[in-house]
Amino acid sequence: MKVNLENCKLFKGLNVNEINLLLRKVEFKEKSFRKGEIIFYEEDKCQKLFILLNGVVHGEILNSTGKTIKMASMQSLDVLAPAFLFSKHNKCPVTMIASTDATLISISKENVILLIKSNEIVLRNFIELISDIAQFLSDKIKFLSFQTIKGKFAKYLFDLSQKAKTEKVNLKKSQQELSELFGVTRPALAKAIGELVKERLIAANDKEITILNSVELKKLLR
Amino acid sequence: MKVNLENCKLFKGLNVNEINLLLRKVEFKEKSFRKGEIIFYEEDKCQKLFILLNGVVHGEILNSTGKTIKMASMQSLDVLAPAFLFSKHNKCPVTMIASTDATLISISKENVILLIKSNEIVLRNFIELISDIAQFLSDKIKFLSFQTIKGKFAKYLFDLSQKAKTEKVNLKKSQQELSELFGVTRPALAKAIGELVKERLIAANDKEITILNSVELKKLLR
DNA sequence: GAAATACTGTAATAAATATTACAATCTACT
DNA sequence: AGTAGATTGTAATATTTATTACAGTATTTC
Numbered sequence: 001m002k003v004n005l006e007n008c009k010l011f012k013g014l015n016v017n018e019i020n021l022l023l024r025k026v027e028f029k030e031k032s033f034r035k036g037e038i039i040f041y042e043e044d045k046c047q048k049l050f051i052l053l054n055g056v057v058h059g060e061i062l063n064s065t066g067k068t069i070k071m072a073s074m075q076s077l078d079v080l081a082p083a084f085l086f087s088k089h090n091k092c093p094v095t096m097i098a099s100t101d102a103t104l105i106s107i108s109k110e111n112v113i114l115l116i117k118s119n120e121i122v123l124r125n126f127i128e129l130i131s132d133i134a135q136f137l138s139d140k141i142k143f144l145s146f147q148t149i150k151g152k153f154a155k156y157l158f159d160l161s162q163k164a165k166t167e168k169v170n171l172k173k174s175q176q177e178l179s180e181l182f183g184v185t186r187p188a189l190a191k192a193i194g195e196l197v198k199e200r201l202i203a204a205n206d207k208e209i210t211i212l213n214s215v216e217l218k219k220l221l222r
Numbered sequence: 223m224k225v226n227l228e229n230c231k232l233f234k235g236l237n238v239n240e241i242n243l244l245l246r247k248v249e250f251k252e253k254s255f256r257k258g259e260i261i262f263y264e265e266d267k268c269q270k271l272f273i274l275l276n277g278v279v280h281g282e283i284l285n286s287t288g289k290t291i292k293m294a295s296m297q298s299l300d301v302l303a304p305a306f307l308f309s310k311h312n313k314c315p316v317t318m319i320a321s322t323d324a325t326l327i328s329i330s331k332e333n334v335i336l337l338i339k340s341n342e343i344v345l346r347n348f349i350e351l352i353s354d355i356a357q358f359l360s361d362k363i364k365f366l367s368f369q370t371i372k373g374k375f376a377k378y379l380f381d382l383s384q385k386a387k388t389e390k391v392n393l394k395k396s397q398q399e400l401s402e403l404f405g406v407t408r409p410a411l412a413k414a415i416g417e418l419v420k421e422r423l424i425a426a427n428d429k430e431i432t433i434l435n436s437v438e439l440k441k442l443l444r
Numbered sequence: 445g446a447a448a449t450a451c452t453g454t455a456a457t458a459a460a461t462a463t464t465a466c467a468a469t470c471t472a473c474t
Numbered sequence: 475a476g477t478a479g480a481t482t483g484t485a486a487t488a489t490t491t492a493t494t495a496c497a498g499t500a501t502t503t504c
Contacts, residue, residue, distance in 0.1 A: 061364060069367055083356035086349045093360035113346070120339065124308070130352045131309035137359035138315035142283060144367050145291055145405045148460070174481065183367045188461055190483060370490070396451065410491055412453060 003030075003105065008051055008077040009129055013121045022119060026111035032103045039080075039096040039104070046090045048106040050080035055102025059094035060180070070180045072136070073099070082126065083133040085109055144183055147221070149192040152182045154220045157202070161211055171207040225252075225327065230273055230299040231351055235343045244341060248333035254325045261302075261318040261326070268312045270328040272302035277324025281316035282402070292402045294358070295321070304348065305355040307331055366405055369443070371414040374404045376442045379424070383433060393429040 003023075005011045011019045030053070033039055039050070039057060052074055059071045059081070071094045074080060084092040086109070107115070116123040147155060156178070160169040171178065175193075179186040196202045201217045203210040211217060225245075227233045233241045252275070255261055261272070261279060274296055281293045281303070293316045296302060306314040308331070329337070338345040369377060378400070382391040393400065397415075401408040418424045423439045425432040433439060 061360075061367075069363075083353050085353070086346070087353035087357040088350065089357060090353075091357070093357070093364065113342075117342065117345070120335075123339070123345075124335070127308045127349070127352065128310065130349065130356060131305050131307070131312075134305035134352065134356045134359060135309040135311060135313070135315070137356060137363060138283075141291075141359065141363055141366065142315065144363065145283075176481075185462055186482090187463085187484080191461090191485095194483070398451075407492055408452090409454080409493085413455095413491090416453070 003053065005051065005077065008079065010051070010079050010082075010122060010125050012125050014119070018119075022115060022122065025118060026107055026114055028105045028107045028111070030103065030105050033098040033101065035098055035100050035102075037098045039098060039102075040092065042093055042095040043091050046081060046084045046092045048108055049082060049085055049112050050096075050104045050106050052076055052078050052080060053103045053105060055104075056099040057096055057102055057104075058099050059096050061094050068180055069183045070177065071140070079129055080104070081133075083130045085112065086130075149182065149184050149188055150196060151220045152184075153178075153189070153192055153196065154201075154217045156182075157209060157211060157217070158214075158221075167214075168208060168210045171209060173207075225275065227273065227299065230301065232273070232301055232304075232344060232347050234347050236341070240341075244337060244344065247340060248329055248336055250327045250329045250333070252325060252327050255320040255323070257320055257322050257324075259320045261320060261324075262314065264315055264317045265313050268303060268306045268314045270330055271304060271307055271334050272318075272326045272328050274298055274300050274302060275325045275327060277326075278321040279318055279324055279326075280321050281318050283316050290402055291405045292399065293362070301351055302326070303355075305352045307334065308352075371404065371406050371410055372418060373442045374406075375400075375411070375414055375418065376423075376439045378404075379431060379433060379439070380436075380443075389436075390430060390432045393431060395429075 004016065005019050005023070006014075006016050011022075014022070033055075040046075042061065054076050056076075057074045057078075057080065059074070060068045061071060062068050080096060081092045081094070084090055112126070116126045143152065143155065157169060160171075161167060164170075173181070175189055176186050179189040182189065193202075193204060196217075197204050199216070201211075201213045203212055226238065227241050227245070228236075228238050233244075236244070255277075262268075264283065276298050278298075279296045279300075279302065281296070282290045283293060284290050302318060303314045303316070306312055334348070338348045365374060365377065379391060382393075383389060386392075395403070397411055398408050401411040404411065415424075415426060418439075419426050421438070423433075423435045425434055
């Protein structure tokens with residue numbers, strides 16, 4: 001398959017020719033996964049950098065009781081778990097699962113070093129990638145530790161609403177998925193949403209949620 | 223003050239002469255803080271890399287109700303928040319506070335790039351530093367999201383016990399500090415410890431805790 | 445040594461969330 | 475159209491944790 005990494009964040013700012021020149025310096029392998037297949041288990045050693053060529057992959061943290069927290073969803077040309085390739089234990093904390101059929105390429109650790117040494121833009125991109133993961137994780141910690149379920153849902157709504165620049169947002173996810181994202185149970189989330197509707201802070205029509213009283217809603221973000 | 227960075231993780235593997243040669247290429251400033259002073263507020267833009275020369279600094283996340291979660295304690299020669307210097311929003315998620323009088327040096331972003339470009343060891347060290355932060359944060363997420371208070375305390379004990387290679391460990395922290403670390407209230411933690419003692423899973427003598435029944439204790443780590 | 449401050453144990457009550465279960469609705473598939 | 479599976483709303487109960495308060499002990503400070 002022809003690989004075009006122009007829109008991959010690792011190569012942001014480079015044109016196709018520059019990328020191909022760089023890629024010629026390193027070896028990479030291509031591998032395909034079927035929907036539902038596990039790309040790697042959490043706690044496996046990360047030995048390679050993965051770049052998703054097509055398909056969707058999501059990462060989740062499992063615990064022994066089977067409870068999961070969904071961490072991230074990765075799209076085409078995303079770099080998977082760059083932050084755990086070079087950490088001391090190099091263990092990826094999440095299990096990566098193919099949400100759809102997916103193809104990805106892998107580059108060895110030493111070849112990654114080679115890449116970032118040979119081009120400052122790639123170096124900066126790589127550091128930014130890892131740093132963004134740290135940022136994402138610390139935001140997640142805030143999200144998980146300070147909010148009630150209502151607060152989490154409100155925060156989620158505000159984020160969506162800000163992105164869409166409208167008061168009416170589409171959740172796009174099932175309650176089950178959302179509850180996993182929030183690390184709570186599904187009935188608890190349903191109850192919270194129901195209460196917000198009763199209190200007239202939001203209106204819910206299927207996955208369409210309208211923010212009715214953003215002042216009161218904001219107060220839930222303690 | 224004479225700066226010796228031989229034991230700083232950023233310069234791990236280099237000798238004093240090599241470090242000094244490198245440092246000659248960059249500018250850095252030295253600054254002192256009094257005990258209790260805030261080094262920087264969370265959400266401030268990170269513009270510089272800080273290395274702690276002496277003293278102790280801790281980072282905590284605050285929320286609007288005043289609840290805090292203590293994130294990390296940093297010792298002499300630790301690098302402060304390297305992961306947020308190069309992230310897209312470059313906001314540090316924690317407020318850094320001097321736990322004791324402290325002195326640190328700061329290096330600008332561009333000078334950091336210069337450093338890591340000019341020496342592969344420093345490059346690898348820097349990437350490892352950032353990656354370790356991501357690892358730390360994701361471990362923290364697991365810790366916060368999957369454990370009950372008893373579970374958190376058990377996990378904490380096991381980690382200490384593993385480090386000390388003995389069944390008897392010294393907490394070294396007050397209940398107040400521990401509860402902040404766990405993101406729970408102090409009375410709730412005291413109660414949990416009391417119950418573990420009653421159930422004879424541990425014995426507590428001041429800050430000296432002895433694991434009595436590690437089998438049962440392990441079951442709490444769900 | 446006295447006073448102030450920090451630390452710990454405890455308890456009553458309230459709030460939040462989990463657990464489990466069930467029924468109604470919707471969707472996809474054959 | 476009919477069935478299986480997913481999704482949602484809801485409720486009863488149990489568990490966990492927060493909140494608040496107070497008292498006893500230990501430690502620091504003057």
